[in-house]
Each structure stands twice: as C-alpha cells, then as structure tokens.
Amino acid sequence: MKSTPANYNSWIDEYHQGIRYGMEGKILINEKSTFQQITLIESKRYGKGLLLDGCWMTAEHQERHYHECLVHPAICSAENLHKVLIIGGGDGGTARECLRHKEIEHLDMVEIDGRVVELSQKYLPTLGGQAWNDPRLHLKIEDGIAWVAKANDNSYDVVIVDGSDPEGPSKGLFNKSFFNNCKRILRPGGVFATQSESPEAFRKVHIETVRILREIFEFADPLYGWVPMYPSGWWSWTFASRERPRYKNPIAKRAEFISKECEIWSIRWQQGAFDAIPAFIERELSK
Amino acid sequence: MKSTPANYNSWIDEYHQGIRYGMEGKILINEKSTFQQITLIESKRYGKGLLLDGCWMTAEHQERHYHECLVHPAICSAENLHKVLIIGGGDGGTARECLRHKEIEHLDMVEIDGRVVELSQKYLPTLGGQAWNDPRLHLKIEDGIAWVAKANDNSYDVVIVDGSDPEGPSKGLFNKSFFNNCKRILRPGGVFATQSESPEAFRKVHIETVRILREIFEFADPLYGWVPMYPSGWWSWTFASRERPRYKNPIAKRAEFISKECEIWSIRWQQGAFDAIPAFIERELSK
Numbered sequence: 001m002k003s004t005p006a007n008y009n010s011w012i013d014e015y016h017q018g019i020r021y022g023m024e025g026k027i028l029i030n031e032k033s034t035f036q037q038i039t040l041i042e043s044k045r046y047g048k049g050l051l052l053d054g055c056w057m058t059a060e061h062q063e064r065h066y067h068e069c070l071v072h073p074a075i076c077s078a079e080n081l082h083k084v085l086i087i088g089g090g091d092g093g094t095a096r097e098c099l100r101h102k103e104i105e106h107l108d109m110v111e112i113d114g115r116v117v118e119l120s121q122k123y124l125p126t127l128g129g130q131a132w133n134d135p136r137l138h139l140k141i142e143d144g145i146a147w148v149a150k151a152n153d154n155s156y157d158v159v160i161v162d163g164s165d166p167e168g169p170s171k172g173l174f175n176k177s178f179f180n181n182c183k184r185i186l187r188p189g190g191v192f193a194t195q196s197e198s199p200e201a202f203r204k205v206h207i208e209t210v211r212i213l214r215e216i217f218e219f220a221d222p223l224y225g226w227v228p229m230y231p232s233g234w235w236s237w238t239f240a241s242r243e244r245p246r247y248k249n250p251i252a253k254r255a256e257f258i259s260k261e262c263e264i265w266s267i268r269w270q271q272g273a274f275d276a277i278p279a280f281i282e283r284e285l286s287k
Numbered sequence: 288m289k290s291t292p293a294n295y296n297s298w299i300d301e302y303h304q305g306i307r308y309g310m311e312g313k314i315l316i317n318e319k320s321t322f323q324q325i326t327l328i329e330s331k332r333y334g335k336g337l338l339l340d341g342c343w344m345t346a347e348h349q350e351r352h353y354h355e356c357l358v359h360p361a362i363c364s365a366e367n368l369h370k371v372l373i374i375g376g377g378d379g380g381t382a383r384e385c386l387r388h389k390e391i392e393h394l395d396m397v398e399i400d401g402r403v404v405e406l407s408q409k410y411l412p413t414l415g416g417q418a419w420n421d422p423r424l425h426l427k428i429e430d431g432i433a434w435v436a437k438a439n440d441n442s443y444d445v446v447i448v449d450g451s452d453p454e455g456p457s458k459g460l461f462n463k464s465f466f467n468n469c470k471r472i473l474r475p476g477g478v479f480a481t482q483s484e485s486p487e488a489f490r491k492v493h494i495e496t497v498r499i500l501r502e503i504f505e506f507a508d509p510l511y512g513w514v515p516m517y518p519s520g521w522w523s524w525t526f527a528s529r530e531r532p533r534y535k536n537p538i539a540k541r542a543e544f545i546s547k548e549c550e551i552w553s554i555r556w557q558q559g560a561f562d563a564i565p566a567f568i569e570r571e572l573s574k
C-alpha cells in the first residue's frame with residue numbers, strides 16, 4: 001500500500017466526509033485571494049492542477065471530463081448562439097469549449113476572483129487556450145450573482161454556471177433567486193446549464209438543485225458523468241429549458257463538428273448520460 | 288486540506304499511478320493468505336471494507352454500485368436461469384444479487400481463496416446475506432480457471448467473472464484461453480459477464496478485454512458505471528452473447544421485480560450505461 005515518489009515530494013489531498021483523494025505532486029503556489037485559498041500543484045499523473053479552498057477544481061489532463069460535459073449539451077442544442085454567458089469558470093476551460101463553436105458571436109464570462117484567472121493563465125495555459133485572446137470573449141471580474149440580477153430580460157441564448165461547491169463565493173449559485181434570474185435573462189429557444197454536484201458525495205444538494213430547476217423551468221434533467229478528482233468521481237450537470245427539453249436533442253451539424261475532437265462527449269455518450277440516472281435518485285426525484 | 292479523525296485512527300489508501308484514494312478508518316485484520324494480502328477495515332464513511340493486496344475490493348455501503356451492475360444485465364437477459372456460474376466473488380455480493388432471482392435453480396460459485404470467504408462471512412455478513420445459507424448455492428474453493436477448463440460444454444445459462452485486477456490470482460481471468468472456455472461452457476441463449484476495469488485507470492486492459500470478447504463471442508459491449516473506491520471511480524463491466532446482443536434487452540418481468548430494490552440498476556440506467564461510452568474509447572474500439 002506504499003508508493004515511492006520520484007521527484008514529487010508530497011501528496012496533495014482533498015478531504016471529504018471520511019474520504020480522501022490525493023495526487024502525488026508538488027505545490028507551486030499556495031496563496032489566499034480576497035475570496036479563497038488558491039493552490040496550484042504539479043502532479044505526476046494529471047499535469048498541473050488547481051485547488052480552491054482545498055477542493056480539486058481542475059487539472060490539465062483531467063479537465064475535459066468536466067468541461068465538455070457542461071458545455072456541449074447546452075451549446076449544441078440552443079436555437080441560436082449569438083450571445084452566451086458563463087458565470088464562474090475562471091480557469092478558462094468552459095470558455096475554450098464554448099468558443100470552439102464558431103456560431104457564438106459574443107461570450108460574457110463573469111468570474112468573481114481575478115486571481116484565479118491570472119494564475120490559470122500563467123500555470124494552466126492549455127485550459128483557456130486560444131479563448132483568452134479571442135475577441136468574442138468579454139471577461140468581467142465581477143460577482144456573477146449581481147450580474148444575472150441586473151442583466152436585461154431575454155439577453156442570452158445560453159447561460160452556463162461553472163462554480164464550485166455551494167460554500168464560500170459559490171454559495172449563492174444554488175438557490176431560487178439566482179436560478180429565477182438565469183431563466184429571466186434567457187432568450188426563447190435558450191438553454192441553461194449548471195454543474196450540479198455528485199449524486200453520491202453531495203446527494204442532498206444534487207437532488208435539491210434538480211428539484212428547484214424543475215420548479216423554475218418547464219424542463220430540467222441531470223446528466224451523469226465522471227470527474228475522477230471530484231468527491232466520489234461521480235459527477236452531474238443539469239440542463240434546463242422552456243417549452244421542451246431542448247438539451248436532449250443536440251443539433252446534429254453542430255454536434256458532429258465538435259465531437260470529433262472531444263475526449264468524452266459525443267451525441268451517443270450524452271444520450272446515455274441522461275439515462276444513466278441511478279435508481280435511488282430516480283425514486284427520490286419522483287416523490 | 289486537513290481533517291480531524293474522531294475515533295478512527297488512520298487513513299487506509301489504495302495507491303495507483305500517482306493517485307491515492309483513502310478511507311478514514313481502522314484496520315481490523317491484516318493477514319497473508321496463500322494467495323494474497325487480505326485487509327479488513329472499519330471505515331467512517333462506508334462501513335466495513337475489504338482490500339486485497341492493498342487494492343479496494345468492496346465496502347458495506349458502496350458494494351451495490353458494483354454488484355448490481357455486474358449481475359443484473361446478465362441475469363435479466365439470459366434465456367433460461369437453470370444453472371449459473373460465478374468465478375471469484377468471494378465476498379458474497381455477486382451470489383446475493385444472483386439469488387434474488389428465484390428462477391435460478393443451481394449456482395456454482397468458484398472462489399480460489401477460502402480465507403476471503405471466511406473473513407467476508409465474519410466481517411461483511413451483509414455482503415453475502417442469505418446467499419450463504421441458500422441451498423441453491425454450491426460454493427467451491429477451487430481455481431476458477433481450472434474449473435472452466437474442465438466444465439462440460441453448454442453447461443451454464445450465465446457465467447459471471449467477478450475477479451480483481453489482472454495481477455496475482457486474477458491474472459488468468461483476462462485472456463483468450465479463459466474466455467474461450469467461458470464461451471464453450473455457456474448454453475445457447477446464455478450470457479457472459481465480467482468486470483472489465485476502468486476506461487481511465489486501466490485503459491489498456493479495458494480496451495483489450497472488450498476486443499478479445501468481441502473476437503470470441505459474436506457480440507460484446509462494455510457498460511460504464513461508478514465505483515467510487517476503485518481507481519478513478521469510473522468502472523466498466525462487459526457482457527457478451529451469441530446470435531444477438533441479448534444483454535441489451537433485459538426481460539421486463541425479471542427486471543421490474545429486481546430493480547425495485549436496487550440502489551443503482553434499473554432498465555433505464557442500464558440502457559444509458561451502455562450508451563455512455565466515452566468518445567476516446569469508442570474511437571479506439573472502432574479502429
């Protein structure tokens with residue numbers, strides 16, 4: 001049960017309810033921003049990685065598991081893609097996946113912590129990639145909750161929430177008032193997307209998030225996938241839309257172009273991931 | 288990034304390629320059998336747990352993630368259920384899920400390490416549950432590879448392989464000669480099932496296993512699910528059959544009866560789990 005580190009001098013672990021997930025590596029940066037503790041590491045297995053308040057956020061060779069699954073079900077199914085909003089997503093991965101879609105004309109990305117953006121640009125340049133220099137990207141270092149509260153009705157074709165667990169700066173990204181604003185600013189034919197935690201490690205928050213979204217939008221469904229570094233490795237993203245569950249039917253032309261370069265996401269994978277709802281969650285949601 | 292253990296005095300970790308997954312707990316038993324190192328722990332999060340050669344095998348409150356997904360796709364879809372074979376499965380969880388099906392008349396379970404059975408019966412009694420006392424269970428402490436080599440042609444309706452990673456006593460459960468025998472002893476209308484490792488943490492073995500099974504049987508498909516304690520948390524099981532991919536169509540009557548009591552498995556979940564093949568594996572398998 002022992003391993004022999006070679007050139008890596010420690011284990012960096014996230015602790016969660018009696019479980020830990022660790023990567024062998026070394027700490028590059030460990031500092032406190034206005035909002036949170038930011039840690040950057042160099043890991044043996046997954047390249048450079050980012051933790052916020054001691055929780056794994058992303059790593060160079062494991063980030064597509066998360067970003068592809070958050071972005072493409074929404075972007076591939078919205079009626080139009082003129083204007084898109086990302087709340088959070090400071091590492092740049094969500095913006096990068098969005099901007100692979102040439103139809104997007106204007107992308108607002110509202111991240112509360114400018115230091116996360118600066119450090120990601122410096123240490124995790126492949127996350128944002130060309131997105132940081134794309135003239136369609138409009139980066140605002142502001143509070144995303146205030147942003148959606150003041151944004152005009154019907155102003156975005158897609159709204160994507162890429163925040164961390166509902167603690168610290170992300171706490172307000174999981175409640176009715178926030179989701180109501182997300183719906184209000186969404187154009188007809190638009191799609192809403194949010195990461196919605198683990199059905200195993202954050203079961204209560206996960207179920208509550210799906211329930212609230214079903215109350216607010218006409219349609220909302222969770223999709224289940226894998227992010228090994230997150231608690232339990234079992235993750236979910238929830239999509240919502242009005243009139244019909246638009247997110248279940250990606251537009252073939254957009255999807256084919258994108259999935260050729262994807263690690264995880266494909267139309268087939270997405271169909272499966274919406275169906276792969278564990279029996280205990282399905283029973284809970286039907287109550 | 289620190290936690291404060293209360294009544295649990297250590298972290299028990301599995302190390303795999305620069306990653307570790309640990310449970311807070313205490314070691315109850317740590318002994319070497321003829322075949323392997325057997326460790327039993329009491330964990331804070333998932334109850335009692337079992338490790339073999341330092342690798343997580345099962346835990347009381349996480350075992351159904353694995354056992355339901357290995358057993359029900361096969362058992363629910365085979366034409367008949369007169370006689371079933373399990374290779375491995377010493378903790379008893381696979382036998383328990385099988386014997387929930389009243390149609391099974393005779394279940395041979397061939398486990399190489401009698402000590403795993405004894406310790407599981409003592410420390411993990413809920414794993415096997417009533418299976419240990421079920422007169423339909425015929426437990427043999429023998430080498431499963433030799434068992435399938437000597438078994439008669441067309442002698443089982445379902446063959447389930449519940450072994451650990453392809454190291455130590457499980458090494459021979461992942462090759463052509465073994466799988467050929469599994470096919471030979473399977474009756475027409477029968478279904479074969481094996482755990483087939485993680486598409487992330489054991490990518491090469493996973494792909495190779497699916498390829499060999501496709502070569503040997505007419506049809507073989509991987510199904511993807513979650514076992515948080517296994518490397519990457521992302522796990523697969525592969526099912527195979529002749530004439531048609533029978534495992535994709537569970538018999539409704541059997542499935543409905545069973546899924547009511549399942550944590551993970553349902554017909555819908557299974558359909559999704561077969562489709563949720565990540566793009567990188569789908570491309571690799573189509574080469």
